Amino acid sequence: DGGITQSPKYLFRKEGQNVTLSCEQNLNHDAMYWYRQDPGQGLRLIYYSQIVNDFQKGDIAEGYSVSREKKESFPLTVTSAQKNPTAFYLCASTPGGQGGSSGNTIYFGEGSWLTVV
Amino acid sequence: DAKTTQPPSMDCAEGRAANLPCNHSTISGNEYVYWYRQIHSQGPQYIIHGLKNNETNEMASLIITEDRKSSTLILPHATLRDTAVYYCIVRVLGAGGTSYGKLTFGQGTILTVHP
Numbered sequence: 001d002g003g004i005t006q007s008p009k010y011l012f013r014k015e016g017q018n019v020t021l022s023c024e025q026n027l028n029h030d031a032m033y034w035y036r037q038d039p040g041q042g043l044r045l046i047y048y049s050q051i052v053n054d055f056q057k058g059d060i061a062e063g064y065s066v067s068r069e070k071k072e073s074f075p076l077t078v079t080s081a082q083k084n085p086t087a088f089y090l091c092a093s094t095p096g097g098q099g100g101s102s103g104n105t106i107y108f109g110e111g112s113w114l115t116v117v
Numbered sequence: 118d119a120k121t122t123q124p125p126s127m128d129c130a131e132g133r134a135a136n137l138p139c140n141h142s143t144i145s146g147n148e149y150v151y152w153y154r155q156i157h158s159q160g161p162q163y164i165i166h167g168l169k170n171n172e173t174n175e176m177a178s179l180i181i182t183e184d185r186k187s188s189t190l191i192l193p194h195a196t197l198r199d200t201a202v203y204y205c206i207v208r209v210l211g212a213g214g215t216s217y218g219k220l221t222f223g224q225g226t227i228l229t230v231h232p
Binding site for chain 1 (some may be wrong): 151153158159160161162163202204217220221222223224225
């Protein structure tokens with residue numbers, strides 16, 4: 001089945017450590033996104049990528065880094081510079097292309113919980 | 118980016134219609150309105166989307182005003198399992214008319230369906 005796979009589902013990080021969250025899609029989508037969600041809050045955009053080897057900062061990119069070396073993969077690294085990393089992280093993708101219709105539906109992964117210990 | 122405004126919370130009795138409003142007064146002519154919902158600690162689930170005509174699928178109906186500045190998501194017969202956070206978003210288009218670009222979510226509406 002096609003979809004987005006995020007791993008791990010639960011991750012614990014020690015103070016000062018970098019951790020990487022994986023996001024893989026087999027939908028052949030061009031665009032991929034990372035969001036952060038804090039308890040009781042909406043989704044905030046961290047980074048997004050419209051094409052391989054290109055990505056842009058979202059609204060809360062500080063303390064995070066990404067790469068897009070392959071179309072199907074968009075890993076997110078939470079660096080030690082991120083002071084409050086404990087949150088729920090969601091990866092999403094869209095097909096891209098012209099205009100609207102069902103080709104613009106946004107697909108989400110099941111999310112990853114990151115906790116600082 | 119076109120922004121959306123939704124009420125923070127709403128209640129609905131089980132079996133009744135749930136009508137969730139969304140304002141998107143700065144929407145552009147070629148931007149779509151999308152609705153998603155999220156149950157706690159899961160990825161958001163697609164519900165419906167539309168450009169200017171009203172839309173209906175097996176989950177819900179979407180009513181868009183003629184000036185496209187607001188819309189309403191209708192769950193015709195709400196069940197307890199419809200309790201979730203509902204997000205209304207406007208699809209931002211990138212350069213050249215493609216559908217790339219930022220996807221910005223607001224705070225959403227917490228819908229609580231009670232017996």
